Amino acid sequence: MNEMMIETRNLTKKYKGTRAVDALNLAIPRGEIYGFLGPNGAGKTTTIRMLLGLIRPSSGVVQIFGQDLKRDRIKILRRVGSLVEYPSYYGHLNAVENLETIRRILNVPKTRIDEVLHTVGLTKDAKRHVKGYSLGMKQRLGIAAALLGSPELLILDEPTNGLDPSGILEIRELIKKMPQEQGITVLVSSHLLSEIEQMASSVGIVNQGKMIFQDSISNLQRKAGSEIHIALSDAEAAMITVREQGCFARLDQGKLIFKGIDDGQIARLVSALVDARHSIYRVEERRKSLEDLFLTMTSGASGSASEIAAIGSGAPRGAGLRKEVAQ
Amino acid sequence: MIGKLLSTDLLKMRRTGIWWVVFIGPVGLAAMQALNFGLRYDYLVQDRYASDPWAGLIGETGMFVPIAIYLAMTLLMAMIANIENRQNAWKQTLALPVRRSQVFASKFLACLIQLLVACVLLAASVAIVGLVLKFEGPVPIIDLLTLGAYPMLASLPMLGLMLWMTLTLRNQAIPISLGIAASLVSVFGASMPEIVPLAWPAVVLANGEAALRYSGFGIALFAVLYLLGSIHFSRKDVA
Incomplete structure (x- = not known):
């Protein structure tokens, strides 16, 4: 690994x-x-x-x-097999001929051509000129070419x-x-x-x-994190009940928002809230979308390098993977 | 490896019409002379070249050989390069386990083979014109073969330049314009000083004794251009 x-x-x-x-x-x-x-x-x-x-x-x-x-x-x-950006192909040749130009250089058996065409699902169109292919088919031909040399x-x-x-x-x-x-x-x-x-x-x-x-x-x-939103009848009064349970919530438009709590805590919270005669309408998990995280990381890297560094250093290290953080 | 590359290059040329250019060029030249000698038979064969009609035919054809060779080199190299340029196949070709210098060499060999085939076709089709017009004397096979071959060797610097430009420049209009301009100027090769490379194919045709020398010059200058082109091609970034 x-x-x-x-x-x-x-x-x-x-x-x-x-x-x-x-x-x-x-x-x-x-x-x-x-x-x-x-x-x-x-x-x-x-x-x-x-x-x-x-x-x-x-x-x-x-x-x-x-x-x-x-x-x-x-x-x-x-x-190494590769496909760089939009596909490269010779439009005047059919799929088999296109792959043959590569096969001769890689020196693999001819049967590989049929195999890779089968893998990408182009067997039926193998004899058609590639210039008549749709973009998706050209892209698949490109992948077939990349796979040709195993x-x-x-x-x-x-x-x-x-x-x-x-x-x-x-x-x-x-x-x-x-x-x-x-x-x-x-x-x-x-x-x-x-x-x-x-x-x-x-x-x-x-x-x-x-x-x-x-x-x-x-x-x-994990870094993107998730929040638990609880919608209930009287959020402000519920804050007290919540605090008695040792949890801290944020109040937002009549909803309690919890960050980083586990299943057991949620269960205890809900039963405590029910005991306190609150009507619970909804308990839901909301993920902070990765898109948001991605945008925070990539927007204005020059202006907010420190912010990115903060995001970068927050997560636990993955096994065998190095993490890079903008300086 | 160079053999494998050459065989793929020849495969890539299927259905591109390149071989039509190779075929139509020399046959067209011979057809033009068939018309020339056919229409003016009395004057050309029985009067002007009566002593040696074969030499007359070869001489008349020779006037158009330099421009034909320059045009052929431009057109063939543009077509060969176009195969890779059109769908930007360079990035695929050069990401294969091949040496760039060998890819370059293979493109050159492909073009050279086509030019040699054209030379042989020229010899054969001019011979047929002579035979059909019932010229006397044996067919001058050597003269017919060198009719294309010597000027071709003397024109090689052009191929070196075309090879370099078509394979490294994105904008093919530049080498093509240059090649066509050179072809047109080469028509006046006979009246240019002999130091100008464009004059060499004409010099070779006009002066049989200088043929080998100027073919040698052609090969030497070509070698320099080929080397520069090959080095540039091997080092450049592929977009």
């Missing part, structure tokens, strides 16, 4: 003075689906291109499978970009199956938190080229 598939140290890319990627430290353990999250223009694609050797880092080190990318690029890329590491940049809901669902299910069925580690980037939340097991949030959070998804969710 502790073996790192991808590790970067102080990875930086400068474009004419601005830092598109700034001292980024990625750590992706084997067997994870790592969600690489950030708003548009945060440096996700630039980072992924550096991981694939498509662009050169201005400084810093990329290690994949524990090997230095600069030195062993070809050996590493043989074990990679150990799959790097997918915005694989669900521009797809309709059913296409998104298909791709998501496909990605979720990879670590279980084939032991593939997946790095998937997105600017949609909900997307990452539904498939990733760990997450890295990047903004303005800097890593502002890196931990397991459950720790991210």
Whole structure:
């Protein structure tokens, strides 16, 4: 579990003075689906291109499978499948021919083409020219191409970009199956938190080229926290009952709001309130949405660096995962 | 690895019409001369080139060979590069376990093969024109083959430049305009000083003894441009 598939140290890319990627430290353990999250223009694609050797880092080190990318690029890329941004394809060729151009270089048996086409569900359209494909089909062809060489590491940049809901669902299910069925580690980037939340097991949030959070998804969710809202007949009087039970509530529009209490406490509270002749209308759990958390983390990183640091240091550390906090 | 790359490059060219360019160029040149000699048979074959009609045919064709080669190099390289540029397939191709220098070499070899095929087609189709017009004497096979091959070698610097520009520039309008401009200027190659590379294919055709020397110059200048292009291609960031 502790073996790192991808590790970067102080990875930086400068474009004419601005830092598109700034001292980024990625750590992706084997067997994870790592969600690489950030708003548009945060440096996700630039980072992924550096991981694939498509662009050169201005400084810093990329290690994949524990090997230095600069030195062993070809050996590493043989074990990596990738899909960068919108799909690359040759429109005048059909799906089989498209995959054949890659198969000849990877030197895998011809049967792999049928296998990967089956995996992404394109067997029926295999003989059609790719320029006639829908975006979703092109995207699936791109994933088939990435899977062709039976990679150990799959790097997918915005694989669900521009797809309709059913296409998104298909791709998501496909990605979720990879670590279980084939032991593939997946790095998937997105600017949609909900997307990452539904498939990733760990997450890295990047903004303005800097890593502002890196931990397991459950720790991210825990950090978002939940509140218990109790709506009842006389909230102000109920506050006293609550205090007698040793709990502290916030009063908001005739509702009592509790933070960080466990099931036992809730049960005791409710029975105490009932004994005190309060009419309880509703007891509900409200999650602070991850979207809110994400927005707080990513909005105006320059103006509120300290706030981000505060968020970052609040959560418990995840096993085997390093957490990065903006300085 | 270079063999595998070349075979994928040839596969990618299916249905792109590249081979039509290779075919139509030389056959078109020969067809033009078939018209020229067919219409003016009495003057050209029985009067002006009566002593050696084959040499006459080759000479007349040769006038159009430099521009045809320059145009072919521009067009073929633009089409080859377009395969990768159009859907931005570079990021896929170069994220495969391949050396960039070999990808570059493979594109060059693909174009060179097409140019050589065109040279052979030119020799064959001009020979057919001569045979149909019932020229006397044996078919001058060597002269026919070198009709395309020497000017092609002398024009190689253009291929080096095209290779470099089409494979590294986003904006294909620049290499294409440059290639077409060079093709047009090359028509006046015979009246240019011999130091100008654009004049070399014309020099090679006009002066048989200088053919090898100027082909050599062509290869040498090409080698420099190829190397610069290959280094640039290997180091550049792929967007």
